[in-house]
Amino acid sequence: MPAKEKNAISPTRSEDFPEWYQQVVRAADMAENSEVRGCMVIKPWGYGVWELIQSELDRRFKETGHQNAYFPLLIPLSYLEKEAEHAEGFATECAVVTHHRLEAVKDESGATRMVPSGELAEPYVIRPTSETVIGAAFSRWIESYRDLPLLINQWANVMRWEMRPRLFLRTAEFLWQEGHTAHETREEAEAETRLMHKVYADFLRECLAIPVMAGEKTENERFPGAEMTLTVEAMVQDLKAIQAGTSHYLGQNFAKAQDISFSGRDGNRQLAHTTSWGVSTRLIGTLIMAHGDDDGLVLPPRVAPSQIVILPVAPKEDTRQAVLDSCHALATTLRSTRSWCGAPLRVTVDDRDMNGGVKKWEWIKKGAPIRLEIGPRDLESRKVCVQRRDRPHQEKAFMDKEEFLQEVPGILGEIQNGMWERAVAFQQENLIELESLADLETHFSNEGATRWVLTPWDGDSEREAAISKGHRISIRCMPWTAAGESERAWPEKPCIASGKPTSRRALWARAY
RNA sequence: CGGGCUGUGGCGCAGUCUGGUAGCGCGCCUGCAUGGGGUGCAGGAGGCCGUGGGUUCGAAUCCCGCCAGCCCGACCA
Numbered sequence: 001m002p003a004k005e006k007n008a009i010s011p012t013r014s015e016d017f018p019e020w021y022q023q024v025v026r027a028a029d030m031a032e033n034s035e036v037r038g039c040m041v042i043k044p045w046g047y048g049v050w051e052l053i054q055s056e057l058d059r060r061f062k063e064t065g066h067q068n069a070y071f072p073l074l075i076p077l078s079y080l081e082k083e084a085e086h087a088e089g090f091a092t093e094c095a096v097v098t099h100h101r102l103e104a105v106k107d108e109s110g111a112t113r114m115v116p117s118g119e120l121a122e123p124y125v126i127r128p129t130s131e132t133v134i135g136a137a138f139s140r141w142i143e144s145y146r147d148l149p150l151l152i153n154q155w156a157n158v159m160r161w162e163m164r165p166r167l168f169l170r171t172a173e174f175l176w177q178e179g180h181t182a183h184e185t186r187e188e189a190e191a192e193t194r195l196m197h198k199v200y201a202d203f204l205r206e207c208l209a210i211p212v213m214a215g216e217k218t219e220n221e222r223f224p225g226a227e228m229t230l231t232v233e234a235m236v237q238d239l240k241a242i243q244a245g246t247s248h249y250l251g252q253n254f255a256k257a258q259d260i261s262f263s264g265r266d267g268n269r270q271l272a273h274t275t276s277w278g279v280s281t282r283l284i285g286t287l288i289m290a291h292g293d294d295d296g297l298v299l300p301p302r303v304a305p306s307q308i309v310i311l312p313v314a315p316k317e318d319t320r321q322a323v324l325d326s327c328h329a330l331a332t333t334l335r336s337t338r339s340w341c342g343a344p345l346r347v348t349v350d351d352r353d354m355n356g357g358v359k360k361w362e363w364i365k366k367g368a369p370i371r372l373e374i375g376p377r378d379l380e381s382r383k384v385c386v387q388r389r390d391r392p393h394q395e396k397a398f399m400d401k402e403e404f405l406q407e408v409p410g411i412l413g414e415i416q417n418g419m420w421e422r423a424v425a426f427q428q429e430n431l432i433e434l435e436s437l438a439d440l441e442t443h444f445s446n447e448g449a450t451r452w453v454l455t456p457w458d459g460d461s462e463r464e465a466a467i468s469k470g471h472r473i474s475i476r477c478m479p480w481t482a483a484g485e486s487e488r489a490w491p492e493k494p495c496i497a498s499g500k501p502t503s504r505r506a507l508w509a510r511a512y
Numbered sequence: 513c514g515g516g517c518u519g520u521g522g523c524g525c526a527g528u529c530u531g532g533u534a535g536c537g538c539g540c541c542u543g544c545a546u547g548g549g550g551u552g553c554a555g556g557a558g559g560c561c562g563u564g565g566g567u568u569c570g571a572a573u574c575c576c577g578c579c580a581g582c583c584c585g586a587c588c589a
Contacts, residue, residue: 008550037581092587129589162588163513170588223589243589280589315547357549364550375548385548396548512589 007294008365017238017449018166024288025167027365028297038165038172042281045366046168048305049284050175054155056207056302057177057279060199066151066179071133073157074124079132083257089224090128093160095172097124126159131225131250131276134180135258142272144263145184149192153179168285169242169512176280179247182260182272186251189273190228193249196277197230200245207302208283209420210234210290211427212244213452213507215477220461220468223276227251233476233507235427236289239449241476241509244286247277285512291419297367298389300419301412302341306348308334308408309368311359313375324351327374330384333405340409364393369415370408390415437467437496440508444471450510454479456490457506459497464506467497475506 009027013020025031030046033039042050058068074097080087101118127133134152142150159173179196183189197214204210212232222229226248234244255261255271264270291298301307310327314320331347338345348368350359363371373385373396384404386397388411399407430451434440444450457478468474481489492501 090588158589160588163586164588174589176589246589278589282589311548313548355549355551356547357551359549361550373548377548 008296008361009294012294013237013292020294021169021285021289021292022167024292024296024365028288028367029362030284030288030297031167033165033167036172038162040165040167040171040173042175045305046284049287049299049303050281052303052305053207053279053283054177057199057203058153058155060203061153061177061179064151064195064199066153066181068154069152070154070156071127071130071137073127075127075130075133077123077125079136079258080125082132083225083254086131086225086254086257090160093162094128095126095159095161097126127156128158128160129276129278130154130156130158130178131180131254132258134178135254135260135274138180138182138260138272138274139258142182142260142262145265147262148182148184148272149188150182151179151192152181153177166285168281168288171281174281176278178276178278181275182255183274184262184264184272186249186273189275190249193228193230193247193275193277196247196275197232197245200247200277200279201232204232204234204244205420207300208287208290209300209302209416209423210244210286211420211424213241213431213477213479215479215507217246217477218461218464218475218506220464221474221476223248225250225253227253231477233509234286234290235430235452235509236286236512237292237426238289239430239451239509240512241452241507242282242286242289242512243476244283245277245279248275250274250276290423292367295393296365298419299367299369301369301416304346304367304369306346306366306368307340307412308345308347308370308372309363310347310349310372310374311356311363312349312351313356313373316376319376319379322379323374323376324349326379327351330372330374330401334408338405338408340412345408345412360393364389369412372404386411388415390418435493435496440467440496441471444473444508444510452476453508454505455496455508456493456502456504457497458495458500458502458504459506463497473508473510476509476511477507478504479507 009020009023011019028045029043031040031042034041098120099116099118100120102114103117105115138150141147155177157173157175162170162172165171181192183192201212201214204212212234214232215230217229217231223246228249230247231243232245233241236242252271252273254274260272260274261269262272288297291300310331312323312327314323327349331349334345334347350363352359360371367389369389371387373387378384382401383398384401386399386404387395431454432451433454434443435456440453440455443453464475490503490505492503494500495502
């Protein structure tokens with residue numbers, strides 16, 4: 001008999017973090033690689049998480065006045081030529097459509113080959129992002145200051161031809177949301193950029209239970225063509241930073257390139273100020289790496305496709321049906337009479353006819369927050385056996401069914417909060433402040449997991465690039481002391497590069 | 513786009529050096545047992561060995577071409 005495995009996932013996080021990540025994606029049955037390199041098949045459990053992320057964000061976008069629309073997948077090449085900096089930023093990862101038909105041709109061996117034919121006069125690019133197409137539409141739609149602000153969002157897929165794909169974190173095709181807005185003044189557009197930045201930070205905190213460092217990107221790290229890029233940077237368990245959401249103030253750069261102009265209040269023609277902001281399926285990768293453990297995925301209840309999984313324990317043929325009936329009845333009661341965070345509970349009865357242990361471990365690996373076991377003995381005693389994903393897998397609490405029905409929203413809240421608090425503590429433990437370049441360089445001289453560092457910084461791009469390159473680190477952002485805050489209220493200290501006193505800080509880390 | 517490696521049932525691999533037309537583990541299916549747990553036993557299905565050519569009586573194995581993928585460096589939500 002083989003030795004009992006302690007953990008469901010091998011290797012463990014500490015043994016080999018990247019491999020652990022891949023194994024969790026697979027064990028939790030979230031996604032798999034497709035036959036097309038770099039593309040992924042998102043399976044129901046992974047897509048279910050995305051749907052919950054989507055619906056929650058969508059609600060928040062609408063609450064802040066945005067409307068959804070949909071723009072074409074294909075972008076005329078000429079559009080990308082309009083804004084040089086933007087185009088160059090994406091040039092190396094564009095898929096290009098050059099033909100519009102296939103012709104069946106027999107080759108020497110007699111096999112039928114489909115050969116591209118019907119070459120296009122102007123090739124199309126599969127959108128790596130939609131600034132240009134949406135800009136063209138805005139140019140048509142906006143005539144007067146009365147048409148502003150224009151607040152649009154689209155849920156779409158985009159394609160960036162990546163050399164090194166990893167499921168959810170970096171794939172050639174991914175799903176995302178891109179908001180695009182146009183405003184009358186710089187102030188309004190900047191306020192929009194900050195607002196959406198805050199929406200992201202709030203969403204990550206409230207739903208994904210992930211704390212972030214919020215702030216502004218340096219010029220080197222900015223979105224191509226943007227004047228200001230705001231980011232929320234999440235810390236995952238190997239201490240790397242991951243950009244979980246960005247919002248950009250694009251100034252009048254895109255308006256100029258695409259003629260997004262309007263008649264102002266004074267009757268003069270002027271250029272709009274535009275923004276864009278987005279999050280992608282990368283959030284799922286972030287979620288996995290932030291909360292997962294050596295038994296697999298751990299989902300915050302807010303984004304768990306099944307918050308409660310009921311596992312019937314039906315050892316004997318004569319009690320099986322009664323147990324199953326009781327499980328389904330409880331599920332119906334939970335779904336129809338209980339709610340949490342404004343939504344009905346998501347309950348699954350796993351009544352597949354298979355070994356119970358295997359089933360239980362599947363749900364542990366999938367990260368379902370609560371497991372309930374109901375067996376023949378519980379029918380008599382009117383109890384349920386409650387197990388939680390945030391507790392050791394052997395731990396069981398037998399509760400009266402009625403008591404559980406009362407307590408269940410509270411338990412979900414406790415799990416959600418517990419995950420948040422653990423993540424905050426982890427972030428605090430792994431963030432330090434250093435005040436000299438030498439200390440920074442010593443700190444990042446190793447290759448392994450290394451804590452994040454804050455330093456006083458008002459250095460220029462060249463110094464930043466030099467430090468980054470030598471240590472495989474980057475300035476993730478110039479953090480604010482709190483998300484949504486625009487002033488940088490850090491105490492004045494000498495910059496580690498220039499020596500001049502500054503109240504700004506740079507956040508240094510290795511990144512995904 | 514530069515450097516190293518690998519292509520064998522759904523997945524992970526052995527077999528290749530020393531040619532004799534396929535094997536292991538997991539998974540899958542069936543049956544029996546088990547039953548608050550990652551189960552046991554028995555039986556079974558599934559492979560033109562990446563691809564094209566060559567050498568040979570005979571090629572997964574040797575030779576040549578091609579294709580695809582993986583890992584390491586520059587780019588990245």
